[in-house]
């Protein structure tokens with residue numbers, strides 16, 4: 001049942017080429033140039049007349065949602081807010097019937113997310129579900145939606161569901177942007193092709209496994225980690241930190257890299273390593289200076305970078321090289337070495353990675 005792997009978590013990390021293939025099957029067509037989602041096609045008017053999108057989620061799904069926000073704003077020109085479902089349900093929502101609420105939930109059973117969409121319906125908002133478990137409560141309660149189709153996720157730490165959620169959010173933002181005329185057919189085709197190539201590129205990225213296992217030896221006894229990223233990879237930093245803390249019990253914080261100067265920089269010394277997610281995107285120059293700031297304070301840097309990035313490989317202590325993809329889908333690749341890093345550190349510490357203490361796979365009570 002673990003497919004020959006010692007833990008579900010490792011199996012689920014390693015099967016991501018296949019799960020992403022399943023996630024995009026039937027949704028990208030015409031030789032990888034077009035994207036079709038039933039939920040958008042049946043409700044075109046909703047997406048054409050939308051006033052704003054509110055995404056509600058918890059935990060890892062909330063991190064995927066932050067990436068979705070950036071995608072919708074960039075590609076479909078729709079204002080988006082991302083809310084913790086638990087906060088949203090007890091706040092003043094100000095939703096109107098022209099708002100779309102997107103609920104992102106692997107299990108489709110998270111109590112706070114379910115309550116948030118019930119509240120959305122009371123305001124007359126349209127609810128779009130992005131779930132994994134077929135027939136789950138959230139998928140039934142939503143007006144429409146898209147399944148991520150990554151297969152059962154057994155490990156408590158969400159891995160393949162995260163990459164599936166980000167993939168669906170990318171397809172959704174592109175499909176909606178195309179419908180609204182905010183992106184050209186050429187741009188649709190460029191991103192659709194890049195999404196079609198993901199399974200192969202994820203496969204390549206997984207070859208980092210041995211290097212990361214080696215690296216985990218150095219970092220097993222550290223007490224604090226900092227994770228930094230910018231733009232599309234700021235949420236990747238949050239997700240990398242969550243993975244490490246929930247399965248290895250090492251304290252880790254994720255930050256947008258430039259926020260470091262507003263507080264966390266005070267913590268940096270040779271005892272606190274920083275993981276920097278720094279692919280060659282629009283913000284590459286900016287993140288190089290963030291890395292220099294960490295190095296100047298004696299901090300160790302593990303950098304997730306694109307292949308042949310000489311500038312960063314010269315200054316970082318350790319590098320993890322990933323293939324280059326368009327910015328908006330970069331977290332689907334860059335999150336994978338962080339999943340493996342958390343896994344190997346936790347295994348070295350003797351932790352039960354599939355069932356970390358105090359956690360349940362789905363949080364069906366408040």
Ligand code: M6R
Nearest residue numbers: 059060061105106107110157158
């Ligand atoms: O099933 P959901 O996606 O609604 O679950 C939300 C969170 O409980 C979940 O993502 C949690 O943070 C992960 N297990 C962390 O790896």
